[in-house]
Amino acid sequence: MSDLLAHLNPPQLAAVTLPPQHALILAGAGSGKTRVLTTRIAWLISTGQVGPQGVLAVTFTNKAAKEMQARLAALLPINTRGMWIGTFHGLCNRFLRAHHREAGLTAQFQILDSADQLAAIKRLLKNLNIDDEKYPPRELMHFINAHKEQGIRAAQAEAYDAYTSRRVELYGEYEGQCQREGVVDFSELLLRSYELLQRNEPLCQHYQARFRHILVDEFQDTNRLQYAWLKLLAGRGSVKSESAGACLFAVGDDDQSIYAFRGAEIGNMRALQREFDLPEVIRLEQNYRSHGNILDAANALIKQNRGRLGKNLWTEAGAGEPIRVFEGYSDIAEAAFIVEEICELAGDGVSRQQMALLYRSNAQSRVLEHQLFKQGLAYRVHGGLRFFDRQEIKHALAYLRLLANPDDDTAFARVVNFPTRGIGGRSIEALQEAARQSNCSLYNAAASLAGKPGGAVARFIAMIESLRAETRDLPLPEVIDQLIERSGLRQHYLADKEGQDRLENLDELINAASSFLKDDGVPLVDGDEVVPDGGPLASFLAHASLEAGEHQAGEGQDAIQLMTVHAAKGLEFDIVFITGLEQGLFPHENAAQEREGLEEERRLMYVAVTRARKRLYLTHAQTRMLHGQTRYCLPSSFLEELPVELLRKINRGLSSAPLAPPRSTAVAGAAWQQPAAANALRIGQNVRHARFGVGVIVSSEGAGPEARVQVNFGAGGVKWLALEYAKLTPA
């Protein structure tokens, strides 16, 4: 036990050994947050304050959940498998499988991932003959998910105009379709669980009594529904607990909240303080990751945000190196500089894996990749296609889903004609019509409508039926093997000269099923209850939806790491390059208009800065290819928010930008007014506008009194201005 608590700093120790009460731990970047979380659980259990089954630990990602589980297993001599440690979605899935009847679901209910959900919505619109120009499927999906994340069903949704009223109707139709098909989307997992707990008091009280300690990671990322769910389980929701509810131990960092766009409510942190009457928050401010200069820069930057809970990172490590700032003439020059530095560092023996290139948006990786490739440097781009997202895997899983649940129309539509078997658009439309008329699934419609026994539809149904009958008692990996064979998938990819990789992935799927059965597939028996489910098939399918698998390519290699700043959250590297630090890019122009948006961008920058352990590079370019056009860019305002004494500009030979761009880029109108003036307006020229401030001229059109210039004002956006009226002075 003393081992357990050794090497904790005072606030960490205070957090870990807090008496049973609600708490908010404000955990800065690199402050040992995961350690505190896992040690807290271990301490609670090893001091006998709670049994393993009395703990509920929630994270957002599978990676975090696995890490917590692994660390806990290393701290405690108990089997952590039966414990309720997992993602919000994973735990809700477990809960709904155990109580599927009360939740109004079948034991076989399937989970739609985002792609499936979108396909389901497109199918719905087609069925209802709705113009998807007027109701774009993606937008409708967002509308539905946003409502679910607020805990709002179609029946309660407000419609303030005709358009929204129609969308609410469609939301309702979508709910009906999912229910008919026996599928739930990601947000439904949460909403369904929440509603069941709220409606079923005995059940809710059972879980309230069971979980004595609820621990939440990344609390700043919770949405309204997730917070409501936590409150309910902690006995602070609408169902009151007779005994005292669980203690809620929330760990988070408001300065690292970067997911507002997907529903995260930063306000949940203050709400928690208020609603749970927290006297104080424990701050973990000692940083074990970065050198002092990097932390000073991060602290100075984030101080610009308003309404923070407040926190100042510090370290016992020295100040370290200054932060290097580089300005390139173009995005290409920027990338070339970075690659040059990387070569030098690699020559000095720095591991390539310890160097990360961060950018605001994915499109930026292209130029960087190109330069790295030219130098023959190994690199890895994070955020690519994941294992269970591959089309061949999705096809195989769709067959599997159809075996488990014939009503799953999304699965049916996906594979009814893949590999092609002569069931074209008209047959499918006929099936859809028939299904609608008799209000049944596509599969049932196909089964009853498969008129001529020799028809393609009849053959498909027969194939699925015999597959289901003959694989009923086979172990899962063999079922998958059979299905790949009998569906014609193997044959199809064998014939495709580029199908080699896909066949290997299909074999990998069989392996994944074997190891799933070995690791996670054991029937869960925890505490007093046996957790039932729809059998190994249903749980494997749930696993596939909930855990799309890590990005596979080049995992172990010593390669330069490329990723968006979002993807870098939670990671750390010796050397970090933050690239594209330009107004309009980072902060992004879509976000920089309002304070809230700009503050979120600043938090994003804060996350980026705090990834670096030893050395940080901030790079930007004067010009950048964007949407096929050369954009003239101003340096990011975030650069100005960093204390200048921490920075070192390192523009070397190759960077020297032509300060006077070529004559041919002179703006027509300006040239007409003052042809030879030294301060003639030209593309790339910095100008000042009375209202919008400083900007760069991006392009121009027209001549004489009609001449207009397009100016990039960064945070103020990109604007067209008539030279005759707008008073632009060189800046």
Add this chain to the structure above:
DNA sequence: ACAGCGTTAGTTTTT
């Protein structure tokens, strides 16, 4: 059924 063409949009993303 599928290739080829034209059109359009173009932050961030986990489950």
Add this chain to the structure above:
DNA sequence: CTAACGCTGT
């Protein structure tokens, strides 16, 4: 500029 999508023609 490009990638992705949808439509049309064979």
